[in-house]
Amino acid sequence: MRADDALARPLFLQPAVLALVMLGGAVGTAARAVLADAFPVSDGAWPWATFGVNVAGSFLLGLLVALVAVRGGRSGAWRLVRPALGAGVLGGFTTYSAFAVEVDRLLGGGSVGLGLAYAGASVVGGVLAAALGVLAGGGVPAPRSGEAGS
Known part of the structure; x- marks a missing residue:
C-alpha cells in the first residue's frame, strides 16, 4: 500500500491516528487513575473523583468541539487534535462505567437519595x-488565511 492510499482512508482508519487515540487514551486513563487514588470514595459517600473527572471532561470536550469547529478541524494539525484529545485523552479521562458502578453501589447500599442525587x-x-x-x-x-495554524 502506498502512503497516499493510507491518507485517503477515513481518519479513524489511519494507523497514525489510531496510535494517537491509543496514546491519548492511556494518558487520560492514567490521569483519572491518579485522581481516583488521590480522592478515594468511602462506602455511602459522594464519589468526588469520578464526578469531577466527568464534569471537567464534559467541559473540555465541549471546549474542544467548539475550538475545532472554529479553527476548521478538517485541515492541518487540527484534524488530528479532535481524535487525539477528544476520543483519546478525554475519552480515557471520563468514565461512564465507574459512574454506573458508583450509582449502583449507592442505590444498593441503602443510600438511595444520595445515589439519585449523584446520578x-x-x-x-x-x-x-x-x-x-x-x-x-x-x-x-478563527485564524485569518495565511496565519499559522490555518
Whole structure:
C-alpha cells in the first residue's frame, strides 16, 4: 500500500491516528487513575473523583468541539487534535462505567437519595459543563488565511 492510499482512508482508519487515540487514551486513563487514588470514595459517600473527572471532561470536550469547529478541524494539525484529545485523552479521562458502578453501589447500599442525587447531578452537571465549554470555545476567533495554524 502506498502512503497516499493510507491518507485517503477515513481518519479513524489511519494507523497514525489510531496510535494517537491509543496514546491519548492511556494518558487520560492514567490521569483519572491518579485522581481516583488521590480522592478515594468511602462506602455511602459522594464519589468526588469520578464526578469531577466527568464534569471537567464534559467541559473540555465541549471546549474542544467548539475550538475545532472554529479553527476548521478538517485541515492541518487540527484534524488530528479532535481524535487525539477528544476520543483519546478525554475519552480515557471520563468514565461512564465507574459512574454506573458508583450509582449502583449507592442505590444498593441503602443510600438511595444520595445515589439519585449523584446520578442527576452528574448528568445535569455534565450537560451544563459541555455547554459552557462550547460557549468558551466559541469565543476563540478563527485564524485569518495565511496565519499559522490555518
